[in-house]
Amino acid sequence: MPRTVSDGGEDFDGDVSSQTGSHRYTDSNSTHHHHHHGYKVGFPPAKGLLAEFADGVKETFFADDPLREYKDQPRSKKLWLSLVHLFPVLDWARSYSFGKFKGDFVAGLTIASLCIPQDIGYAKLAFLPAHVGLYSSFVPPLVYAMMGSSRDIAIGPVAVVSLLLGTLLQEEIDPVKNPYEYSRLAFTATFFAGITQAMLGFFRLGFIIEFLSHAAIVGFMAGAAVTIALQQLKGFLGIKKFTKKSDIISVMESVWGNVHHGWNYQTILIGASFLAFLLTTKYIAKKNKKLFWVSAIAPLISVVISTFCVFITHADKQGVAIVKDIKQGINPPSFHLIYWSGPYLAKGFRIGVVAGMVALTEAIAIGRTFAAMKDYQIDGNKEMVALGTMNIVGSMTSCYVATGSFSRSAVNYMAGCKTAVSNVVMAIVVMLTLLLITPLFKYTPNAILASIIINAVVSLVDYETAYLIWKVDKMDFVALLGAFFGVVFASVEYGLLIAVAISLGKILLQVTRPRTALLGNLPRTTIYRNVEQYPEATKVPGVMIVRVDSAIYFTNSNYVKERILRWLRDEEEQQQEQKLSKTEFLIVELSPVTDIDTSGIHALEELLKALEKRKIQLILANPGPAVIQKLRSAKFTDLIGDDKIFLSVSDAVKKFAPKSALNV
Known part of the structure; x- marks a missing residue:
């Protein structure tokens, strides 16, 4: 079987795990997701408000975990460590020569x-x-x-x-x-x-x-x-x-x-x-x-x-x-x-x-x-x-x-x-x-x-x-x-x-205007890459694959939605000129999207409505733990359907693209 890689850089070859954390599970007989290797997108355990806030504070202010040395130490040792923390001379002076x-x-x-x-x-x-x-x-x-x-x-x-x-x-x-x-x-x-x-x-x-x-x-x-x-x-x-x-x-x-x-x-x-x-x-x-x-x-x-x-x-x-x-x-x-x-x-x-x-x-x-x-x-x-x-x-x-x-x-x-x-x-x-x-x-x-x-x-x-x-x-x-x-x-x-x-x-500028890329398939592989970077990458007939290279927040959510729709309009014009098959599926590769807020989810909902009018199905590929958690909390996963969320782009293409379009 050829080596398969999602465009976010994750390797998918045989027995692989989701990038979304340790909560993964297999269902090789599942017809619900139709994934060729049996894995589906995992949901991380839900956190309470306080736990989420504490994690955010810790990552922002205490990423170096300054208190780890103090754990399980007697009071005298803690006092000494505090003095050394304030006056490093007490530490290095002992070995001075x-x-x-x-x-x-x-x-x-x-x-x-x-x-x-x-x-x-x-x-x-x-x-x-x-x-x-x-x-x-x-x-x-x-x-x-x-x-x-x-x-x-x-x-x-x-x-x-x-x-x-x-x-x-x-x-x-x-x-x-x-x-x-x-x-x-x-x-x-x-x-x-x-x-x-x-x-x-x-x-x-x-x-x-x-x-x-x-x-x-x-x-x-x-x-x-x-x-x-x-x-x-x-x-x-x-x-x-x-x-x-x-x-x-x-x-x-x-x-x-x-x-x-x-x-x-x-x-x-x-x-x-x-x-x-x-x-x-x-x-x-x-x-x-x-x-x-x-x-x-x-x-x-x-x-x-x-x-x-x-x-x-x-x-x-x-x-x-x-x-x-x-x-x-x-x-x-x-x-x-x-x-x-x-x-x-x-x-x-x-x-x-x-x-x-x-x-x-x-x-x-x-x-x-x-x-x-x-x-x-x-x-x-x-x-x-x-x-x-x-x-x-x-x-x-x-x-x-x-x-x-x-x-x-x-x-x-x-x-x-x-x-x-x-x-x-x-x-x-x-x-x-x-x-x-x-x-x-x-x-x-x-x-x-x-x-x-x-x-x-x-x-x-x-x-x-x-x-x-x-x-x-x-x-x-x-x-x-x-x-x-x-x-x-x-x-x-x-x-x-x-x-x-x-x-x-x-x-x-970078936050409000994030990069987006149109992806194509590298011949004889299941790898999907930016068509500008790899001119040999071919677009899959009937499927448009877009990658968003940034977290989706209120600052850029509208731009991301408009940019995807612009890709779609350009693609439709090209299809009419060259008499190609119409786009039926839009796959959004989410591996670089580290986070999303309510404005971002709202933009995805508007994108979904705009696509439904065009009779185009929206498919998500490789969402990260924070993203999938928030999409589920906002009930967007119910709106789109669990069978439209995939572990990788190649999984989604295998499920929805015409068999004649696949060159692997």
Whole structure:
């Protein structure tokens, strides 16, 4: 007997079972269903309302079954497991060794050398004092090391979040005229960013960030990289009066408006020469992975050399802008600075939610990337709680929003980090820097910080992935372009809004306009496939076979019904032209239909009525457990008749198609 396969991918060959669950039964002598192998469509056991609701909640929020470890455990063990769940350090610290520490120590020193100059630059990007950037690489990494589940992620301020905060905060308070109030709003936003992240993790709502598609994130990051690089032209060219807007048109007008009197050529010389040095080291590191440390320590070397040059040449007297004094000492408390009431409370909340979501998206993406490379799992909800807690603590210790940095995490990974202890080593180096050597940064030129940031954000423009997205899915590419141009020509929040809108639009389009396919029989088999994909597949005379490739809900039920009737009209026109036999049976293949609601059932009832007027019989093939259960509950199975519901398309065709039409 030839191998038989339904178009949904189920194999039917000899002794087979229904895809609809374990409730299957045979009746080889049955004339009721006329199935050649004796199997008929099974009905899963009916569930009560509460059981169905509980299953839905469990699948949505607890798909990973977080409580399975707690089953049948004594109370003391449950308490220990709860502590380990909250503080993974209690688990991995027990097997920590000196060998692992060596890897973490080297990685920690390497990322510290990279983060110190970056933090000073990123703080400027957020219009905050330089020391706040360093504070944010001291406390948050220590909290994350205790609570985070990623071994490779490096915590601290990042370019995209710094730009986002700087853009949103300065719309509310002028950072130059009111630096104190501005810092207070920044700490308030950081607090609410942490609350947002922790709540998403605690209530297991991590799936919300999945609404930002990969393509939208690629476009958003590329747009942010271009915007950040443009913002650095102020420091790179030595311009004193620069636009506060972040869009490309305002920035370029500001740049060209200052070309005759605003540019400082000593500043340009410093910036350009060190940017060339940084890009060269990055190129060397890319060509030879073992030389990653060359690129990692290049920013610190640039800062040291440029600071020394400015100091001995007194270039600051020639108009070269310098960092000036960085406040010495570690993080002072800032709990009392957070706005707990007044109009800035709501503004801080709004900015914090946006910044927190962006920071979360970046951190989770980075954590998953490196976990996959080292073949271990990270718990997304645990990560959110860890990131949220570190930002809540950070907001109370003079930090602004910290998250996972891709460039630093890559360096951390290549430097051979073994655990989150590399973050602790980095934090200690930053602490020593704050306590001992911040006065040495006084003569650091702003141009060098601009060069370091431009060098860091170049890698955010992922043109290879953009090209791949273009080749694979044009709609995804539209989302990418929308996010990119939104950030570059409008602002970061508009770009983010466009990215989310296009991602949701794509989902809605797919939900409201699902794919349907006309199926034909592959010669000498009982396999039925899409006639567009398989031109050799032949239509069965007198029978039209349609497959619906989506759940049928109120959003698409009318479209599905109309689309099937349109297939039928097209088929009838073709039959009249070619004088072929009239369609007597319509088989709807339901294996891809995972679910159906009352609107979907209503649409099937209307389809049945429309077919009856045409004297065409409706037949269903291979309905899944949820679908058949709901069709029975709605008494649609009584309406259509049990003998019109089949296990596979081939069963239905064998029963209803003329014997001359079968080529198997």
